[in-house]
Amino acid sequence: MKKLSIEKVLAFMVCTIAFTSNLNAQIRSIDPPIMGWSSWNTYRVNINEDLIKKQADAMVSQGLKEVGYSFVNVDDGFFGYRDEKGVLHAHAERFPNGMKPIADYIHSLGLKAGLYSEAGANTCGSIWDADKNGIGVGLYGYERQDADLFFNQWGFDFIKIDYCGAGQQLELDEKERYTTIVNAIREVCDRNISLNICRWAYPGTWVKDLARSWRISGDIAPTWGHIKHIVSKNLYLSAFAGNGHYNDMDMLEVGRGLKPEEDETHFGLWCIMSSPLMIGCDLTTIPEATLKLLTNPELIALNQDPLGLQAYVAQYENGGYTLVKDIKQKRGKVRAVALYNPTDTICSFRIPLSTLELSGKTKIRDLVLRKDERPVQDFIMFDVVPHGVKILRVEGEKRIEPIRYEAEQAYLNLFDDLGKRKRGVTFMPSSYASGKMTVINLGGQEDNYAQWDNVYSKKGGQYLMDIYYVPIKKGRSSIKEREINDYRMEISVNGNMFCLKDFESEESKGIRRIQHTINLKKGYNTIKIGSRYTWVPDLDCFTLTPKK
């Protein structure tokens, strides 16, 4: 055998170390969703120094810190008043020593401290909880001064910024308002503050540049209706999360009166959908079963997975949703899968492995029960109880190429859920569509497109692209220039654009198909569908079949 010179060995070692640390840096660069406890769900504005310290103590003594919970967040209720110099003071009775000792105490336990404020002048508590101290204490006009106080003087690490006064009273524009606040924070504070935007609806794609997480729904409460509603709001938002930025499904109501299977569904889905995990119950009296669920390491691992992905809907049948995401390795053979039954009757799931892009003998582990199930071939089949979930780790023999790309899985560049725009791009259920969902109102301007970044081809080459759309209804639009013949699809594949038109317009129901041959490169491809000057027909999905 040829001897390797010492230089070559050294060079190899240097390369390996560089490569490994590069990889580690890459993995580390995706911050997982934050985990911790927040005061609001149990105590609303009735909080005080002693209470917060006891909850912080319990986070450690109950073993929650050990499994990753690290933030202790003081929500609304700590406000005192703003003095004539604009300086904010804490509530004199509830926090007689001010807020710095709170942050210090939390830090002394090796935990992180979170705080709450409002984008407008008056807090939500002042509007909804008759908290008079919430008047005039919001960030409006005091952005830099409060940022300096919260983060530099008091030492907090996280802030949730609400929108009651800003929206209901001042009617400010969300993007502008939050940009002003975040810029002020970034100017004043050189630490990395974890920021949560609380606008109770997905606010728009700009949010990723400003916040680590953002609420996508109104307030949670410990009822099944609330859990189901919040999940429904987040089912199609996976493309808007990622790279350390997350859709926030709100603080957990686990351990606050839901049925055991509902608690499992609640926690399991928050984990697989990569929501921040902020416990909302009293940690000092937490029941054994709740603690067991909240500390389940296999569920937490899904939430804190280094890829930082949110599961997307791969199938919707019989009222049951199958959600899936890659874990550990992108396009690897191991995936996390949730079978979620929001209905009031048992749901029988039958999921072809190909839908999960897997094949061969496939191992399955139930992550809630923490037990292995029998391996399967071809299909995964389970009956799931009403309001229940199965959270599975699924490991196939092979990872296969995706075939179908749903419109509702795409990144929709101009999407928001604020309900302020006329005919804005949005989701529209259709019983004829493949996932029972379509995307409507794409096009009309250059920015209004759908984008799929994860179009994958193992070898590259020619593919037949079948695009499924809803036939166009004549006269649907009140705007007269949007006539049927104006409908177009401008499709770009890795930046190469072609245009499709002449769509079917029968009044019959159903989904139509239009075909085109495209070229994919080996690996990941980006496909965009939009139309600069006209509407795009309502989109169901597209499929890609390699050409022989």
Ligand code: GLA
């Ligand atoms: C809003 C938020 C809640 C909570 C309250 C506080 O309603 O959505 O999470 O912070 O304000 O008043």
